[in-house]
Amino acid sequence: MGETRRGFLKAAVTAAGAAATPDLDRAQAAGQDQPHAQQTVPSDLTLRVKSLESLLVEKGLVDRAALDALVDTMEHKVGPRNGAQVVAHAWVDPAYKKRLLENAPAAIAELGYRSGQGEHMLVVENTPNVHNLVVCTLCSCYPWPVLGLPPVWYKSAPYRSRAVIDPRGILREFGTQLAEDVEVRVWDSTAELRYIVLPERPAGTESMTEEQLAALVTRDAMVGVTKVTFPPSGGNQ
C-alpha cells in the first residue's frame, strides 16, 4: 500500500515536472520578450471558448451584444490613462488631492470614472519617506476603473509570492532604487478594497500642464513598482 502510494506520487510529480520544465526553460531563454512564457496555452482554447459561447447563447444564458460591450469596455474605455488623469489632477489641485486621499471613489467619480470592480478604492500617497506597493497575493484584485485589467506579471506567481516578503527585491527588479531609510508599505488586497498609488510628482515638471503631466504617469507607478520620472524613462505603458 505504502509502496503503491509512493509510486503514484512519484508518477504525479514526474508528470508535473514534465509539464512545467519546458516552459521554465523557455521562459529563461526568452527573457522579457515572451508574453505567457511561463505558461502553456493549448491552441484549442480558441475553439473551446467559441463553442462554449455558442452553447450559452443558444440556451439564452448570455447575450452576444453584452459580451461585445464587456470586451470593448476593457479594451477601449478603461485603462491606466484614467488613473493618470486622476494622478495629474491631484498634482495640480491640492483640494482635489485632499478629497482623493479622503474618499477616492467619490473623487475619481468627479472625473467621470466609475467603479466596475470593487466599490471601494483607496489612494496611498508616496512621499520622500514612504513608498507604497500594491499586490494581491491570493488572486488578482486590481483597481479596474482607473487602471483597467491587470497585466500578466501582476497576476503571476513570481510577483504575488515575492511582493510581500521581498518588496525591495521586486522594486530593484523594476529598476526602482530606494534609500534604506525610505519606508516601504505593501498593500495586500485581501478584501473588496482596491489600492492605487499616488506617485510623487517629479522635479522639473513645475511648468507642465495637467495634460502633459498625465502623459508622464505610468500604470507601473500607480501599482508602485516604479516612480514617475522626468524625463520619462519609457518602456511601460
Added chain:
Amino acid sequence: MNGVHDMGGQQNMGPVVYEKNEPVFHAPWEGRIYALNRAIRAWRKWSLDTDRHGLELMTPVDYLRMSYYERWVYRLEAQLLQYGLVSKEEIESRKADPGSPKANPALTLATSDRWLNRGIASAHDPTVRPLFRVRQRVRARNINPTGHTRLPRYARGKIGVIVRDHGVYLFPDTNAHFQGEKRQHVYSVRFAAQELWGEHASPRDSVHLDLWDDYLERA
C-alpha cells in the same frame, strides 16, 4: 484553503516576466472568456467569493500550469455544471439539450452598464458594530479552513495594529459557500515586516492586509 493560490511569501517562483506594451487581451478568446465569466454572474447563481473559490479548487499543478484566462475557462465550465446552468451532455457536446427551455439573458446590452456599475460583495450597514477599533493591537487568528478564506497563511498568528476601519463587508468564508453574508467590519491591519518575516526583514517596512472581525483576536 491552504492552496497554492495563497502565494504570499513563497520562494523560488522565478523572476517577474515583464511584457512591454502588453495588450489588454493576448488573443480574442481571452476577451470572450472574460466577458462570459462576467455576464454569467448576472444570473446570481454564485457570488464573486464563489468565483474566487472556484479557482482555488483547481489542482495545484493545473493552477500553476495554466495561464490566467485558461483558469477562467476551466472554472466557468465547472461552475456552469455545478450550479445547473448547463448539463454534462451540453458541456461535452457544446449543443443545447433538445427540448431544454431557452432562457432570456440576464445581462443584455441595455442592462450591462447598470450591472457593471453596481456594488459587489460589499455592504454598508450601520447596525453592525465593530469588534475592534483603530490603533488596537490584534492577532490574526491561526485558522486553517478547508474552504474559501481571505486570511493568507503568512499573516496567521501574527500581531499587527489596526490603522483604519473600512466599514462593513460580506464575510467571504461563508458567502463563498452559500452559508450567509455574515456582515462584519473589515480593517486595514499593519504588520511590521519583521513580525511577518523575522529579524532579517527591514525594520521600517510593513505589509497592510484588509481583515474581517472573524479573522482577528485581541493581542
